[in-house]
Structures are given as structure tokens and as C-alpha cells.
Amino acid sequence: MFQQINQKNYLYVLGLVVPWCIYRWYKASRRVTKKEEKYVYVTGCDSGFGNLLARHLDKQGFNVIAACYTEKGEEELKKITSDRLATFHLDVADSKSVEKTAALIKTLVGEKGLWAVVNNAGIALPSGPTDWLTIDDYKNMLAVNLCGVIDVTLSVLPLIKKAKGRVVNVASVFGRVSPFGGPYCVSKFGVESFNDSLRLNMAPYGIKVACIEPGFFKTNVTDTVAMKKNLRMLWDRLPQDVKDDYGPDYLQASLDMLEQRFNMLTDGNLMKVVHCMEHAVSAVYPQTRYSAGWDAKFFWLPLSYVPTSISDRFFRKNAPPFKPRV
Numbered sequence: 001m002f003q004q005i006n007q008k009n010y011l012y013v014l015g016l017v018v019p020w021c022i023y024r025w026y027k028a029s030r031r032v033t034k035k036e037e038k039y040v041y042v043t044g045c046d047s048g049f050g051n052l053l054a055r056h057l058d059k060q061g062f063n064v065i066a067a068c069y070t071e072k073g074e075e076e077l078k079k080i081t082s083d084r085l086a087t088f089h090l091d092v093a094d095s096k097s098v099e100k101t102a103a104l105i106k107t108l109v110g111e112k113g114l115w116a117v118v119n120n121a122g123i124a125l126p127s128g129p130t131d132w133l134t135i136d137d138y139k140n141m142l143a144v145n146l147c148g149v150i151d152v153t154l155s156v157l158p159l160i161k162k163a164k165g166r167v168v169n170v171a172s173v174f175g176r177v178s179p180f181g182g183p184y185c186v187s188k189f190g191v192e193s194f195n196d197s198l199r200l201n202m203a204p205y206g207i208k209v210a211c212i213e214p215g216f217f218k219t220n221v222t223d224t225v226a227m228k229k230n231l232r233m234l235w236d237r238l239p240q241d242v243k244d245d246y247g248p249d250y251l252q253a254s255l256d257m258l259e260q261r262f263n264m265l266t267d268g269n270l271m272k273v274v275h276c277m278e279h280a281v282s283a284v285y286p287q288t289r290y291s292a293g294w295d296a297k298f299f300w301l302p303l304s305y306v307p308t309s310i311s312d313r314f315f316r317k318n319a320p321p322f323k324p325r326v
């Protein structure tokens with residue numbers, strides 16, 4: 001008898017879950033129409049996710065406005081994309097550059113307005129223990145990763161209101177947990193916060209705001225050669241008393257750990273992130289958050305929900321060993 005009840009319950013659950021999954025899949029698969037009339041502004045298109053997204057959206061028929069940091073980036077992108085794609089030079093940390101680009105975009109999009117802005121440009125260096133860094137290190141990165149996101153968004157928000165469009169902000173799993181020092185996590189927590197207030201404030205205008213939270217992917221920001229060079233540079237400029245606090249072996253242990261962890265964690269399939277970005281831009285029902293990558297979904301995100309005492313113990317256990325000079 002128990003077996004019969006269990007079987008019945010199982011069928012009831014299945015009868016609810018399967019239609020719900022089909023409904024979710026159908027909802028997620030619906031895309032906006034008239035892509036050829038929609039303009040999408042992407043920052044940081046020289047390399048990495050931004051470059052791939054610009055090319056992907058171009059292939060899908062959107063009018064892509066690809067903002068590049070370098071002339072070389074602009075030239076290379078133009079060579080491999082359609083005539084619909086326009087490139088502009090943009091330094092997101094420079095308000096004049098942001099303003100100039102917004103004025104050019106206003107002329108380009110006209111009465112249609114701007115369908116979406118993707119705040120992708122970002123940097124990850126210098127990164128290291130908090131007491132290895134200066135306030136200027138923080139200010140420089142926050143200028144790009146946080147103020148740049150805010151400045152670019154505000155500069156085109158009236159155009160997005162016109163199109164009842166979208167803002168897509170690229171944060172990181174390090175906008176959820178902060179396992180190392182320096183401005184990177186600070187900047188990404190800031191992006192998450194800006195994203196959340198913007199989403200609430202813009203909802204009455206029909207503007208959708210989505211946040212992308214990738215895990216570790218193989219791009220310039222996770223390049224171990226540059227990261228190791230940065231750690232050595234930070235160590236070399238430290239006063240002797242701080243070096244003594246950490247001990248003579250700390251730098252080498254950090255470099256070894258960095259190499260091993262990044263090799264283990266970084267995913268070479270950047271399209272996992274690009275598909276999330278594309279969904280945020282073109283889905284009829286975009287998600288509010290996208291966790292891109294297995295490490296984001298099954299490690300970093302769950303870790304962000306565990307009690308601080310447990311996550312702190314985990315991070316400290318996995319940090320390079322301190323052997324202060326006595």
C-alpha cells in the first residue's frame with residue numbers, strides 16, 4: 001500500500017514539475033523582435049567578453065555600438081563585423097570621453113532611443129593583500145570598474161528610457177564574496193549595489209536591469225603572468241617591516257598558489273558568459289541575475305550564503321601561510 005501511495009505522490013510531483021520546467025524553458029527562450037531596429041552599446045570591446053558579445057550581437061542582427069579602449073581594438077573589430085557595427089573610442093574612467101560617446105550615440109540612435117547598454121569594461125589589477133595597497137590603487141580601479149559603470153549608465157539613461165530598454169552590468173562572483181584584498185571586490189560589490197538600486201528605480205519606466213556574475217574565465221583579467229608580475233611589484237615596493245610581518249616565504253607561496261588555483265578554476269569557454277549577456281539583452285523576459293560558469297553556480301554563490309564564520313575559516317585555511325620573521 002505504501003508503495004502505491006509513494007508512486008502516486010511521485011506522479012503528482014512529476015505532473016507539476018515537468019509542465020513548470022517546460023513553461024520556464026519556453027519563457028526563457030522567447031526573444032525580442034525587430035533586432036535590426038535596436039541599438040546596443042557595449043563597453044570594453046577590445047578583448048574578452050565584450051569583444052565576443054559585440055561580434056555575437058552583430059551576427060544576430062542588432063545595431064552594435066562597440067566602445068573600445070584602443071584604436072587597435074576598433075580596427076580589428078571592424079575587420080570582422082558587418083557595416084551595422086559602429087566603433088567608438090571610450091575611456092570609461094574619463095567623464096569627457098563618456099559624455100562625448102553619449103552625444104555620438106544620441107545622434108546615431110535618433111528617435112528610436114538606445115535598446116541596451118552593457119557595462120562590461122573592467123580591470124583587475126592591482127590586487128593583493130589590503131595592506132600592500134595604497135588609496136590611489138583603490139581610486140584608479142574604482143574609477144574604471146565602479147564610477148565608469150555609473151557614469152556610462154547615467155550618460156545614456158534618457159536614451160534607454162525612450163526605448164524602454166535595458167541596462168546590463170557585468171559584476172562578478174567577487175561582488176558576492178570578498179576572499180582577497182584590494183579594490184576589485186570593493187568595485188564589484190559597488191556594481192551590485194548600483195545595479196540593485198537602478199533596477200528598482202527604473203522599473204516604473206519599463207527599463208529592465210540585469211547583473212552578470214561570472215566565475216573564473218580565461219581572459220586578460222585572469223592572466224596569471226600579469227597577476228604574478230603585479231604581486232611581485234606590490235611586494236617590492238613594501239616597506240621592510242610589512243615584509244617581515246608576512247615572512248620571507250610569503251611571496252613565493254602566494255605566487256605558487258595563484259598559479260595552481262587559476263589553472264584549476266579558469267574556464268576557457270567564454271561563450272558561457274556571452275550567452276548570459278545576450279539573454280539579458282535580447283530575451284523578452286531577462287533574468288535579474290546570471291551566474292555564469294560552474295564555479296559561480298556551485299561554489300561561489302552557495303559560499304556567499306554560508307555563515308561568515310564558516311566562509312572566513314575556509315578562506316583562511318586556503319590562504320598562503322604566514323611565517324613572520326621573529
Ligand SMILES: NC(=O)c1ccc[n+]([C@@H]2O[C@H](COP(=O)([O-])OP(=O)(O)OC[C@H]3O[C@@H](n4cnc5c(N)ncnc54)[C@H](OP(=O)(O)O)[C@@H]3O)[C@@H](O)[C@H]2O)c1
Binds near residue numbers: 047144213216218
Ligand atoms: N575573466 C573573468 O574571469 C571575469 C570574472 C568576473 C567578472 N569579469 C568582468 O568581466 C568584464 C570583462 O572582462 P574580461 O574578463 O573580458 O577581460 P578583458 O579582456 O581584459 O576585457 C576588459 C575590457 O575592458 C577594457 N578597458 C580597460 N580599461 C578601460 C577603460 N578605462 N575604459 C574602457 N575600456 C577599458 C579593456 O581594454 P584593453 O584590452 O585595451 O585593456 C578590455 O577590452 C570586466 O568587468 C571583468 O571585471 C571577468
